[in-house]
Amino acid sequence: MAAATTDVVGMRSLVTPDLRGHGDSDWARGSSYSLSDYVYDLTCLVRSASVHRAAIVGHSMGGMIGLMYAGTYPDQVSHLAVLDGVTVLPGLPRTPIHERITKWVLQFDKIAERKKRYFHSVAEAAERISAHNKRLTPLQALHLASHGVKRNADGSYSWKFDEYQRARAPYRLSPDDHIALWSRITCPTLLLRGKESFLPDPETAGVLAHFRQVRLVTIVGAGHWLHHDKLDEVLGELCAFLGI
Numbered sequence: 362m363a364a365a366t367t368d369v370v371g372m373r374s375l376v377t378p379d380l381r382g383h384g385d386s387d388w389a390r391g392s393s394y395s396l397s398d399y400v401y402d403l404t405c406l407v408r409s410a411s412v413h414r415a416a417i418v419g420h421s422m423g424g425m426i427g428l429m430y431a432g433t434y435p436d437q438v439s440h441l442a443v444l445d446g447v448t449v450l451p452g453l454p455r456t457p458i459h460e461r462i463t464k465w466v467l468q469f470d471k472i473a474e475r476k477k478r479y480f481h482s483v484a485e486a487a488e489r490i491s492a493h494n495k496r497l498t499p500l501q502a503l504h505l506a507s508h509g510v511k512r513n514a515d516g517s518y519s520w521k522f523d524e525y526q527r528a529r530a531p532y533r534l535s536p537d538d539h540i541a542l543w544s545r546i547t548c549p550t551l552l553l554r555g556k557e558s559f560l561p562d563p564e565t566a567g568v569l570a571h572f573r574q575v576r577l578v579t580i581v582g583a584g585h586w587l588h589h590d591k592l593d594e595v596l597g598e599l600c601a602f603l604g605i
């Protein structure tokens with residue numbers, strides 16, 4: 362996690378890191394893109410920044426990383442907000458290890474065979490982003506694209522993230538492992554979800570029973586990218602939760 366932006370909100374430091382293989386951070390060699398690898402990066406960042414009892418906000422995979430970190434180091438987290446990031450549910454069967462490894466190898470093969478996507482302009486990349494989320498305004502899409510692409514030597518643009526981080530590592534935690542971590546989280550926990558998200562409702566899925574202090578808020582008219590779809594509502598919930 363080499364790249365991180367630091368800002369100051371009031372008297373608090375705000376750190377927005379790029380995960381390995383994302384943004385301006387270095388890409389990992391081989392298959393080092395498991396959730397545990399990301400937790401290690403977050404642990405090193407917190408340690409290097411000399412932060413004690415950090416408030417963590419994460420979306421999607423970032424939310425899963427926050428959950429794992431807070432369950433591993435409960436004394437180090439004051440507040441945890443997860444934006445549509447509960448992707449492991451109680452009762453899910455564990456896929457046999459040989460099937461997980463086979464699928465992982467196939468994913469790597471497909472990524473190696475896939476042609477790298479190039480764009481002639483940032484605007485073209487913005488169109489690609491808009492195609493995946495129809496709720497985005499053209500200005501939002503252009504903003505995301507301008508920070509999400511890098512310029513190549515030939516003048517074209519390509520995504521900053523490493524395609525290989527899409528492959529799901531076979532050595533991942535079981536649902537029971539995740540539940541064990543959730544039960545160790547001692548800080549107030551806020552779960553935000555988009556009403557139209559493709560992920561299941563955590564309450565219906567039986568997730569809330571495994572937390573000590575948890576509140577679920579559903580944002581109407583928002584999908585998985587709820588902070589893009591309903592920014593003001595999401596910020597309002599986060600500010601009230603974090604006391605800022």
